[in-house]
Amino acid sequence: MREKRPVIALDFPAFDQVKAFLALFPSDESLYVKVGMELYYAAGPEIIRYIKNLGHSIFLDLKLHDIPNTVESAMRVLADLEVDMTNVHAAGGVEMMKAAKRGLGESAILIAVTQLTSTSEEQMQADQNIQSSLQESVLHYAQKTYEAGLDGVVCSAQEAAAIKQVTSEDFVCLTPGIRPKGAAVGDQKRVVSPADAYRIGSDYIVVGRPITQAIDPVQAYRTIYKEWNQL
Template sequence: MREERPVIALDFPNFEQVKDFLALFPSDERLYVKVGMELYYAVGPEMLAYIKRLGHSIFLDLKLHDIPNTVESAMRVLADFGVDMTNVHAAGGVEMMKAAKRGLGDSAKLIAVTQLTSTSEEQMRDYQNIQSSLKESVLHYAQKTYEAGLDGVVCSAQEAAAIKQVTSDDFICLTPGIRPQGAAAGDQKRVVSPADAYRIGSDYIVVGRPITQATDPVAAYREIYKEWNQL
């Protein structure tokens, strides 16, 4: 279940920058990349088709959250794009998540966002009026995601072990907010290093700026790969 490749967040504003970045890597190397809202809204399905032609795996990070019928219909569209994983917001509820699963079918893995790694406990209580602890909220959303039959969740690595205890060992914990030792946290609140994510039990890690904004992105990727795989 664990993915050895760090998932690279392609947080670029346009197609040309993505092409330039991917061209830095050997043509026979198969990466796992994340396409988020900024890039998808700027370029659309053409970007996904290009990345797949290069042989890379794609996590399409659009975080769908709407009424069940709308999400199911949207997932039917996404099922034709050939992505390897996509997601919804667990806050949409069990029925919405089940509808998303019906729409996507078996074409890709489907996971749900619990609490964003940029959200602190204080913000959760203030903005969302959830008065439990942040960990309790994450575990609740993870259990509901498991109940809905999805493949896993997006969560902080700090919560991965506890999530597996209330779901199953096969339940995917994909963890953004990964920063190598010494890297700036940026707008992320709950961050861990690749080595810590490995020890805690993350299945996938997502790394963006420490790779994409590095002086040598390929070298930065290699170092994170080694740390994530304990090489």
């Protein structure tokens, strides 16, 4: 049974802003939130402990990419924080991903980034010198992630169905770049709506600015929640 809560990207630069945002929601409501590099580097492990004490689930989005030994050691630290999900870059290779899994153990879901949803095919080919199609690159990284024994990948919802075909129906597809119809696309290139992500087969969706920068963030969350769950 896939997780029904949209993952809210807490893309704030300061601890106080996170506190103010989370205080908008009922105290007994358990959210799923994403803590990315900006917030984690600003507030450190304390922000994770604070959010966990409120009863929320956390996707710690640090995208580790280093030599296997370093990544394994870093994952042991993250395991102690009791986050619910975290990630690495699939570009780090199979051995690095296996090391990450050893370090994290079974304490959290571990996924790998394929190609960022802000990356177009033209950018990938020019900047990374990967001369295949964008989808071929994503599927290759997904297969390597599956080979390494990780739980899934970060990908565009547009690629979720194809990824499951070359891996497994149980292979997690977490999809950022989610925008309600009519919302600004911003710096994302490959975006879909919550309803489209549901139909395509995303297991988790990540939504940031359409919620956090809304006039009424709670109502914006409720609307996306309903669309994501087809209510």
